[in-house]
Amino acid sequence: MAEVTVPEGGFLPAPEIPQPNIFPIEWRVETAKLAAIYEKAKRAVWNPADLPWDELDPAAFTPEQRLGVMYWFSVLANFDASGPAVFARATVHAFEKHQEDPVRKCFFSITRDEMNHEECCQRAITRLWPGGPLDWKPVTDLERAAHNNIAWLYHNGGRYWNGYSAALGRYTLPVLFTSFMMGEMAASTLFRGMAAATRHRLFAEMFRRIGRDESRHLQICMTILEKEWPGLTDEVKGVITRQLRAGFVFLSMILWEPPDEFWDLPPYFLANHRVLIDHARDAGLGVLDHDRQAENWRQAMAKVRAIVERWGIEFPAIPELDIDGVKVDVTDPEDIIPVF
Template sequence: MKTATVAKETNGELEKSLESQIVSAPTQHDKMPNPEELLLNIETAPAITERLNIFPFDWRVETPRLMEIYENSRDPGWSPGKLDWASLDVESYTLDQRYAIAYWWSLLSVFDASGPAVFARAMIHAYETHEEDAIRKCFFSVTRDEMNHEEVCGKAINMMTPGGPLGYEPQTELGKLARNNIEWLYHNGSRYWSGYKKAVEHYPMPILFSSFLFGEVASSTLFHSMYESTDIPVFKEAFKNIGRDEGRHLSFCLALLKEVLPKMSEEDKDTVTKQFRAGFIFLSGILFEPPEEFWQLP
């Protein structure tokens, strides 16, 4: 009881001390402050000299077409959680069929599940380099779309192989071969990610866009083809929606490159050509048989 009383008295003294230091805000002024007088006494804010700082902000738009694309992307018109996943009868497939389907979605995940991180990093860099507002907004919309695509990949993989692709122990030779391939693809993907993080700060934005372009061309084509070919209803709906998203992303890349390519130096154009080649090699793992270079990245 004595301790509680002392604590109460101490708190009371503290409150009185704080109250005595409070100064009421003035409610009346003899006259309005004179801006000219205030300007004579201001302290000028230091210049922001740090490289790659997101401050200061501005909201300029230099490429109206990009803002049009962004406005059209505000409502993607679908949600992975609202797809009819209950219609997917996993038990109707053999083990190897399940492994094959999960393997295909795992291949897609190398690119689509890395999309959120890739485009989020690009969006941050667009803030750091003070790109126009339209570019920042488009990167944001692509990041959101790619998160939806990642969710679809994960849902399909885990329905076919719970805990997959690497947390599931396959029971057939085909399943084990598939998992080994996925481990190799993830290994290569990790090296691409390490290189990408360095490239973001090394190359100007137009060259970064060129590295995205081949992926968006491939994705929009690939998902449209899968939409036409599959007879699994929930996958058909997913492919249709993802393909529409990827087509919008392609429009985003093309709109910007159309503006910047004529202004590029020959050296930058050579770099863009190399970026296209690198993009093809990386995506060849999903498009067809990968060339030898796919496994020999630095």
């Protein structure tokens, strides 16, 4: 074996790598619990293609029901189908910021899960409504209303994506994760409720699995936050309060109904949205009625409130659900972080 070269004047120090950068490579572990969750996540993988798709027979529904179910999944896709890109970007960000290894790996596993949730939207939509969500020609008024609403919805999804991409680097970890936590709390609540309410085995199985993933995401967020929350400055606490209101505003579109803030929608959107969601409900998808949705949402937020108040973070006022707190306005897309 040849000898290595030892330079006469000593080894030259390699240049310092300007940060943020994904290099140098390292595997620092600070939170063993997070590493354990990642191990569990790897064993919990499932394949959306294995769900009983042949039981989803388009002919078993009226055209209005098919449209309604397609519409609901198109609304869900605003959140769950943006998940892979949102968390992939967050994963890269975590590498560049040299977060400990389990944080990066947990982000990656959330990205993986969200790709499954996105695939569920894709399969449900294309099976019931070829060309959906938008690549089809509406003929009836109901179809025109659905197509137009979905286009407006994705206009808002696009604003959210631009804001998120621009602001990601500006938010500190606790702010980012409180927002994610809100999204995961909402998602696990939504899917638990719908898994119990749906009349179809396929949807029950799908919602149960997605709900289980979302609960794990919630656990990941909580584990990271327990480490990050102690020692927050009042300024960061204020930003978190604002983010919680942003979470309510954004997520209400799928959990309940969109409030006036942030959403840029035509005046007829909500009335048509209600009709279309009613058709999805009628099809047995498992969408809860308006009051039960509100009650579920209120309970999910009570849980978030109990968690953040333990760390001296004030909760925002949600007058829509009779929740009192700090008055906050959310209009800027850059304020919106939460995803599913």
